[in-house]
Amino acid sequence: QVELVESGGDLVKPGGSLRLSCAASGFTFGDYYMSWIRQAPGKGLEWVSYISSSSSYTHYADSVKGRFTISRDNAKNSLYLQMNILRAEDTAVYYCARDLTGDYWFDPWGQGTLVTVSS
Amino acid sequence: EIVMTQSPATLSVSPGERATLSCRASQSVSSNLAWYQQKRGQSPRLLIYDASTRVTGIPARFSGSGSGTEFTLTISSLQSEDFAVYYCQQYSNWPPSITFGQGTRLEIK
Numbered sequence: 001q002v003e004l005v006e007s008g009g010d011l012v013k014p015g016g017s018l019r020l021s022c023a024a025s026g027f028t029f030g031d032y033y034m035s036w037i038r039q040a041p042g043k044g045l046e047w048v049s050y051i052s053s054s055s056s057y058t059h060y061a062d063s064v065k066g067r068f069t070i071s072r073d074n075a076k077n078s079l080y081l082q083m084n085i086l087r088a089e090d091t092a093v094y095y096c097a098r099d100l101t102g103d104y105w106f107d108p109w110g111q112g113t114l115v116t117v118s119s
Numbered sequence: 120e121i122v123m124t125q126s127p128a129t130l131s132v133s134p135g136e137r138a139t140l141s142c143r144a145s146q147s148v149s150s151n152l153a154w155y156q157q158k159r160g161q162s163p164r165l166l167i168y169d170a171s172t173r174v175t176g177i178p179a180r181f182s183g184s185g186s187g188t189e190f191t192l193t194i195s196s197l198q199s200e201d202f203a204v205y206y207c208q209q210y211s212n213w214p215p216s217i218t219f220g221q222g223t224r225l226e227i228k
Contacts, residue, residue: 044221045155045163045219045222047208047217047218047219050217095163100165100168101168103151103210104210104217105153105165106153106155106165106208108162108165109162109164
């Protein structure tokens with residue numbers, strides 16, 4: 001079955017960096033756009049970034065533009081999010097999600113990985 | 120940025136009754152709207168996309184309607200497993216944006 005498993009979440013100090021990974025299985029990873037979406041503790045959902053199937057196109061939320069970089073390795077069925085200059089407001093569970101139809105509808109989602117930015 | 124506003128924030132409904140959740144966009148998003156369900160401690164799950172297309176495997180009691188700026192998710196006969204938080208989400212190509220509503224918590228009355 002289709003599965004997404006995130007990893008890499010941790011406690012990091014403000015200004016620090018972190019790299020998240022998402023391992024995909026059960027589908028042809030290279031055929032799909034992928035996204036990162038986050039959820040601050042007790043809050044709603046915020047889309048962070050997406051990447052096209054061939055990595056030719058990426059897009060970011062204004063809140064992370066210039067600090068985060070999305071990438072993928074289709075040979076390894078993996079999605080990544082490099083997060084730099086982290087701020088307290090970046091504290092959240094980060095989910096990776098597959099774009100179901102190419103129209104930015106997200107299904108399925110991984111279980112999430114927690115990033116905590118605190119001194 | 121297109122702002123999505125969901126109402127009510129919390130909806131209390133008895134099992135077996137109908138629930139109607141609303142989502143309003145700050146400007147037209149055509150039919151570019153989806154609904155997600157998130158149960159406590161779980162990841163969100165896509166229910167409806169393109170405003171009214173049900174995802175394979177989602178029960179027929181879930182239906183979506185609307186276009187432009189006003190959208191509705193209806194759950195025709197609530198089951199115990201339906202009590203959760205529901206989010207709407209839009210995408211627009213210009214200006215490029217993907218935004219979620221703040222969520223409606225559906226609780227047992």
